[in-house]
Amino acid sequence: MVDNIKNDCAYLVVGGDSLVGEGLLYALEERGHRAYSTTRRIDTLNSRRVKLDFERFEEFIPPSDVDLIFVVAAATNYERCEKDPLAHKINVELIPRFVEAQLQHGLFVVFISTNSVFGGERPWPAEDDPHSPGIPYALQKSEAEAAMRASAVKLGAENRLAIVRLTKILDPNTSPLPNWFSAWSKGEVIEPFEDLIFAPMSVQYVGRALSILGEKRISGNLHLSGADNVSYVKFAQSLSNAVSASSALIAPTSSIQKGINIAFKPTYSGLGMARTTNLSGVLPQTLESVISDLLAARQFK
Numbered sequence: 001m002v003d004n005i006k007n008d009c010a011y012l013v014v015g016g017d018s019l020v021g022e023g024l025l026y027a028l029e030e031r032g033h034r035a036y037s038t039t040r041r042i043d044t045l046n047s048r049r050v051k052l053d054f055e056r057f058e059e060f061i062p063p064s065d066v067d068l069i070f071v072v073a074a075a076t077n078y079e080r081c082e083k084d085p086l087a088h089k090i091n092v093e094l095i096p097r098f099v100e101a102q103l104q105h106g107l108f109v110v111f112i113s114t115n116s117v118f119g120g121e122r123p124w125p126a127e128d129d130p131h132s133p134g135i136p137y138a139l140q141k142s143e144a145e146a147a148m149r150a151s152a153v154k155l156g157a158e159n160r161l162a163i164v165r166l167t168k169i170l171d172p173n174t175s176p177l178p179n180w181f182s183a184w185s186k187g188e189v190i191e192p193f194e195d196l197i198f199a200p201m202s203v204q205y206v207g208r209a210l211s212i213l214g215e216k217r218i219s220g221n222l223h224l225s226g227a228d229n230v231s232y233v234k235f236a237q238s239l240s241n242a243v244s245a246s247s248a249l250i251a252p253t254s255s256i257q258k259g260i261n262i263a264f265k266p267t268y269s270g271l272g273m274a275r276t277t278n279l280s281g282v283l284p285q286t287l288e289s290v291i292s293d294l295l296a297a298r299q300f301k
């Protein structure tokens with residue numbers, strides 16, 4: 001780990017238009033940093049938005065003042081990861097190759113990964129625990145992590161690679177929240193699943209926490225997690241309390257009852273954060289804080 005906090009250099013967010021990327025860019029700028037992002041949308045390029053598309057081979061040279069890159073972009077759709085060989089190629093070959101090139105150029109790289117690499121059957125897995133991925137997306141992320149770690153070892157750059165795994169991230173537009181808010185405003189009932197467990201975090205928390213991890217240049221495996229494993233029913237109840245919607249507007253059901261096949265259905269979703277908290281001071285996000293951030297973000301929509 002490099003101890004000193006560097007504030008004089010710029011950050012690059014690869015995948016700046018993603019949910020996580022937008023939250024991270026907002027937090028970096030709010031904390032006074034210069035931040036660039038990459039996009040594939042060429043009609044939106046400007047001095048702070050540079051083009052990068054992993055699907056088209058191109059030599060990518062980051063802006064010269066950048067010394068830390070957050071690799072947020074990925075092929076994230078579960079079904080695409082299962083069926084499209086290009087998604088596998090992006091996640092397992094092209095992104096690790098990009099990371100190796102940046103490490104070779106002396107940059108610090110923060111790669112964003114996922115709780116799903118642990119498979120979801122062990123409570124609160126620690127940062128350095130072994131993986132047990134169950135779905136193709138998780139397997140691809142796990143393989144990408146291994147490839148990057150191998151590159152860092154080969155280049156003697158282990159102190160410039162961080163792998164940050166995240167649990168589920170919410171903003172007011174994340175499904176099924178828009179439908180829930182809309183139903184409650186019309187006095188209609190929602191049907192959350194009691195057999196779907198998650199450890200939610202707000203996009204604001206993730207943006208702030210990633211910024212802190214980047215500022216501190218903490219290397220190795222790190223976790224950001226909600227503090228609670230909750231069902232969607234429990235989450236709906238907490239949210240309905242916060243917006244003063246009647247609990248009668250919640251009719252618990254399950255994905256099994258509804259005949260819906262959910263690809264990743266963990267028993268435990270939350271991640272252990274002991275190493276991360278010890279090195280950074282960042283604590284898991286409580287459910288109350290997630291809901292408070294969600295409602296604050298809703299007021300600005």
Ligand SMILES: NC(=O)c1ccc[n+]([C@@H]2O[C@H](COP(=O)([O-])OP(=O)(O)OC[C@H]3O[C@@H](n4cnc5c(N)ncnc54)[C@H](OP(=O)(O)O)[C@@H]3O)[C@@H](O)[C@H]2O)c1
Pocket residue numbers: 015016017018019020021039040041052053054055071072073074075076077090112113114115165166167168169170
């Ligand atoms: N969302 C969650 O709850 C969650 C939970 C755990 C981990 N994660 C991880 O967090 C990261 C961000 O997730 P997200 O949900 O915020 O992502 P997202 O909204 O699905 O966006 C994915 C991003 O990747 C970019 N991208 C995809 N293919 C690309 C390619 N070939 N070349 C360049 N860019 C490409 C997309 O660019 P365009 O904007 O141009 O389409 C987009 O910015 C991912 O690594 C994901 O695995 C997310």
